[in-house]
Amino acid sequence: xxxxxxxxxxxxxxxxxxxxxxxxxxxxxxxxxxxxxxxxxxxxxxxxxxxxxxxxxxxxxxxxxxxxxxxxxxxxxxxxxxxxxxxxxxxxxxxxxxxxxxxxxxxxxxxxxxxxxxxxxxxxxxxxxxxxxxxxxxxxxxxxxxxxxxxxxxxxxxxxxxxxxxxxxxxxxxxxxxxxxxxxxxxxxxxxxxxxxxxxxxxxxxxxxxxxxxxxxxxxxxxxx
Numbered sequence: 001x002x003x004x005x006x007x008x009x010x011x012x013x014x015x016x017x018x019x020x021x022x023x024x025x026x027x028x029x030x031x032x033x034x035x036x037x038x039x040x041x042x043x044x045x046x047x048x049x050x051x052x053x054x055x056x057x058x059x060x061x062x063x064x065x066x067x068x069x070x071x072x073x074x075x076x077x078x079x080x081x082x083x084x085x086x087x088x089x090x091x092x093x094x095x096x097x098x099x100x101x102x103x104x105x106x107x108x109x110x111x112x113x114x115x116x117x118x119x120x121x122x123x124x125x126x127x128x129x130x131x132x133x134x135x136x137x138x139x140x141x142x143x144x145x146x147x148x149x150x151x152x153x154x155x156x157x158x159x160x161x162x163x164x165x166x167x168x169x170x171x172x173x174x175x176x177x178x179x180x181x182x183x184x185x186x187x188x189x190x191x192x193x194x195x196x197x198x199x200x201x202x203x204x205x206x207x208x209x210x211x212x213x214x215x216x217x218x219x220x221x222x223x224x225x
Contacts, residue, residue, distance in 0.1 A: 002085075005077065005080065005081055005084060006077075006103065006106070009073050009074075009076070009077045009103075009107060010106055010107060010110045011110070012073065013070040013073055013106075013107040013108070013110035013111045013114070014110040014111065014113060014114040014119075015114060015119070016066050016069055016070050016073075016111050016114065017066050017067070017070060017110065017111030017112060017113060017114025017115045017118070017131055018114035018115070018117075018118035018119045018120050018121070018125075019062075019066060019114075019118070019120065020042055020118050020120055020121035020125060021044075021058075021059045021062040021063055021066075022034050022042045022043055022044060022046065022047045022059045022063075022126060023035065023042050023121050025047065025051075025055055025058060025059055025062075026047065026050075026051060026055075029055070030051055030055070032050075034046050034047055034050050034051070035124065037050045038050040038215075039204075039205075039215075041126055041127060042118075042121060042124060042125050042126045043059075043063070043115075043125070043126025043127050043128075043129070043130065044056055044059045044060035044063055044126070044129075044130050045126075045127070045129075045161050045162070045165075045217075046126075047059045047060075048060075048161070048217060048219065049215060049217060053219070059130075060130050063115065063126070063130035063131050063134070064130050064131070064133055064134035064137070065134055066111050066114075066115065066131045066134060067108055067111050067112065067115075067130070067131040067132060067133065067134030067135035067136075067137075067138070068134035068135065068137055068138045069111075069134075070107045070108050070110065070111030070134075070135065071104045071105075071107055071108040071111075071134075071135050071138035071139060072138055073107045074095075074100060074103045074104045074107060077103065078094050078095060078100075098184045098186070101139075101184060101186050101187060102184075102185075102186040104138070104139060105139070105186045105187065105190045106186075108135035108138065108139070108190075109135075109190065109193075111131055111135065112128045112131050112132055112135065112197075115128045115130075115131040116128050116201070127165075127198075127201040127202060128197065128201060129165045129168075129169070129198060129201075132169075132194055132197070132198075133147070133148070136172065136194075139187070140176070140180065142175075142180070143172065143175045143176055143179075143180060146171070146175050146179070147168045147169075147171055147172055147175065148168070150164070150167050150168045150171045151164040151165060151167070151168035152164070152219075152220060154167045154168070155218060155219055155220070156218055156220060158216075159216035159217070159218050160209065160214055160216060160217075161217050161219065162202055162205035162206075162208075162209065162214060163205075163209060163214075165198060165202060166198060166199065166202055166205075166206070168198075169194055169195050169197070169198025169199070170195045170198070170199070172191050172194045172195060173188075173191035173192045173194065173195050175191075176188070176191040177191060
């Protein structure tokens with residue numbers, strides 16, 4: 001029964017991550033599939049590029065919420081678990097802190113997988129950066145804030161969203177492990193995996209950056225007319 005409960009919540013987290021906000025917003029309000037324009041990616045960055053900052057911001061926030069909500073499912077599971085198991089709710093102490101983090105990481109990762117391989121969009125999704133960011137906010141807001149600061153600084157200086165995402169992703173294990181001193185396996189493995197995943201999902205961007213073909217887009221700076 002324990003495994004079944006975890007499986008159900010993990011699968012639900014995947015479904016949450018599978019909601020293709022970029023595709024649905026593009027189709028419903030603009031009549032286009034963003035995967036057929038720009039970089040061809042079904043993520044917030046491409047929505048910014050193709051549809052502008054308004055729709056891009058909406059999709060960005062929705063994608064962030066997916067990761068945040070998925071991590072918070074651990075709290076819902078802690079409510080459901082003892083009742084399904086027939087345990088004494090009044091005396092049940094919940095999960096051990098490390099188990100709690102482990103489940104939180106599992107659910108968050110499942111939402112990111114859903115974003116990358118969405119069942120509602122033919123398993124062709126985005127890069128998962130925004131959903132990862134939402135997950136990190138739920139795990140440690142300070143780490144998320146520092147990662148965001150890295151992204152903004154790099155984006156403003158270079159003009160590349162992809163480069164900002166790469167540097168932010170690579171900074172996450174440094175902040176979790178070195179700055180805040182996390183040593184439990186789930187967080188260490190997750191934070192290192194974040195860095196590797198961001199590099200992997202941005203491999204085409206890296207090629208375009210090296211070739212000088214990447215499109216510039218400063219999110220916080222208005223274009224000069």
